Amino acid sequence: MGGGRLHRRRDLPDLEDAARVIPSDLAVVVVNHNAGAYLERCLRSVLGAAAGIELDVVVVDNASTDGSARVAVGAHPQARLVETGENRGFAAGVNVGIRETDAPFVFVLNPDAEIWEGTLDGFVKVAREHPRAGAIGPLVRNSDGTVYATGRIVPTIGTALGHAFLGPFLPDNRFSRRYRLADWDRRTEREVDWVSGSAFLLRREALDEVGLLDEGFFLYAEEVDLFTRLRRAGWSILYTPELEVIHEGGVSTGRSRRMHLLHSRSVARYFAKHHGRGWRLPLVPLVRLGLRARAELVSLRDAVRRRRP
Known part of the structure; x- marks a missing residue:
């Protein structure tokens, strides 16, 4: 895993022993870097949305300096803390978390995101009902409650150019609308090219086939790369409104x-x-x-x- 040394911390040793006996239905990986109080709220929402399934919650801390990871895991000892000792990026942090777990599904959630509606049990049920879905994204809301346009296409060169240069200034242009699938209200389930990296579920069987996230991406586009590899291997990327997440955005990165x-x-x-x-x-x-x-x-x-x- 590179030159950094991993430090693992669990406040209650008996929970670690129990985790070896009871197999987890879902691993939840949260990569943290100075997320402050958002991380504790994130963990609280995850644990509150289990609805009876066995969770293995892992916080991977990428060299935070604000103490947020230890405070959050101290408040929620059901979670495990892995400290990487350095910030090697989001993809590398996610990979640490995936390797720390063995559940058949892995839910990657940003530290400034919270589960808003639905349950993780229901989310996993959708995954089981779609055995060729390599990744599944939930409905994502912005901090003001509006629906974020997760679930998009990988654009053609022409659409990408139009969106890149018009989107920041004229967001309702036809290129950006096509890229974002703007005529779709996100109330229905459908296959897409990629979903937001703020919250997505991965099927371990699919990861075993195509590999983990490419750590050459320090931040941004690592999820699109993974979803592209999944689709080329014959897996689908699914969006479902079964679960809703609210995402603050930019807390760790600005x-x-x-x-x-x-x-x-x-x-x-x-x-x-x-x-x-x-x-x-x-x-x-x-x-x-x-x-x-x-x-x-x-x-x-x-x-x-x-x-x-």
Whole structure:
């Protein structure tokens, strides 16, 4: 797992012994980095939504400095804490959590997200009813309660360009609407190309076939990469409103220029990995330049907004 040393902590040893005897139905992996009080609320919501199934809840702390992980696990000793000792990114943290567990399903949840409606038992039931679903995403709400457009397509180059440069300034443009499947109200179950990385369930059998998350993605696009690999291997990506999650967003990362640039690098890496062959190979440096320009434009837009009274 790299040069970092993992430190495991469990407040009640008898719970660890019990976990070896009782198999878990679902592992829940929460990767934390300075999420503050949000993490405790996240764990509380997870444990409160079990509805009778056996959970194995693992908090993977990526070198937080705010003490949030120890406080949250101390408040909820049913959870386990694994401290990586360094921040190697979201994908690496998720992989640590997956390797720490053996349940047939793994629910990856951001530390600033909470289960809002539904139960984890019902969510797992959907997974069992769809044995070829390699990943399943729930309905995700923004912090104000509006529905976030999780469950999207992987766009064509033309749609991607239109969304990239028009979306931040004219969000209702036809390219962004096509990419976000804007005419769909998210009240119905359907197969999609990818779901939000803030909350998604993975089938371990599918992971055993295609591998874990690509740790070359420090942050952003790692879930799209995984879902692309799953679909190419014949697994489906399913969206279901059976479970609802509310997501604050940006608590660990913020919305700085650095994050916009990191997003652009990750998307460019995804393009090079999955589409940078044949006639598209010469497009790879152009895509990198275009995404870098987009990141700078969005950063400038954010700076202007901050200056407004």
